[in-house]
Amino acid sequence: MTVIDLLTGVDFAGEQTEASLPPGLAELRADAEYKHEITPEWMDLLSKIQLQGSRPQSKREWLELYLHLKRILEK
Amino acid sequence: MTVIDLLTGVDFAGEQTEASLPPGLAELRADAEYKHEITPEWMDLLSKIQLQGSRPQSKREWLELYLHLKRILEK
Numbered sequence: 001m002t003v004i005d006l007l008t009g010v011d012f013a014g015e016q017t018e019a020s021l022p023p024g025l026a027e028l029r030a031d032a033e034y035k036h037e038i039t040p041e042w043m044d045l046l047s048k049i050q051l052q053g054s055r056p057q058s059k060r061e062w063l064e065l066y067l068h069l070k071r072i073l074e075k
Numbered sequence: 076m077t078v079i080d081l082l083t084g085v086d087f088a089g090e091q092t093e094a095s096l097p098p099g100l101a102e103l104r105a106d107a108e109y110k111h112e113i114t115p116e117w118m119d120l121l122s123k124i125q126l127q128g129s130r131p132q133s134k135r136e137w138l139e140l141y142l143h144l145k146r147i148l149e150k
Contacts, residue, residue, distance in 0.1 A: 041126060048123050051116060051148040061147065068143050072136065073126040 021047065027059040028066065038066065045069070096122065102134040103141065113141065120144070 021029075025046060029038050046066060049055060056062045096104075100121060104113050121141060124130060131137045 045124065045126055049120065049144070049148075051120055051144070054148045056147060065144075065147055069124070069126070069140075072131060072140055073124075073129045 022055055024057060024059040024062045028062045031059070034063070034066075042066070097130055099132060099134040099137045103137045106134070109138070109141075117141070 021043075025043070028034060029043060046062065046069075049065065056065050096118075100118075103109060104118060121137065121144075124140065131140050
């Protein structure tokens, strides 16, 4: 990661860097079991999910949300 | 609803009109049991949820997604 990543939250490919991710979501993306299926499209979608600032708070909550959405959207 | 609504998908308050909503979501918003709790903020959030064009297809699927997100985000 570069200084520019930290400042902008996106790298030069336009993908989100660790710095811009909510707590827990970066951990989920880094998990060996899920890293190969959580695509940039999934990260974009998950990052957008919030209601008046409220969003999942932990890796486990992000996982619950991801698994539920995956069942709904990838069928 | 006006012709302009149909053309643009938003009314003059910037809120989404029926015309711009995916199938099933407008039905959920119109349901007597849920209409008072599904706020414009909820509609904005639900409308954004899609993965490569895939999204809930029916009122029942939107309800399932809404209830799950509500449990996660409104606690």
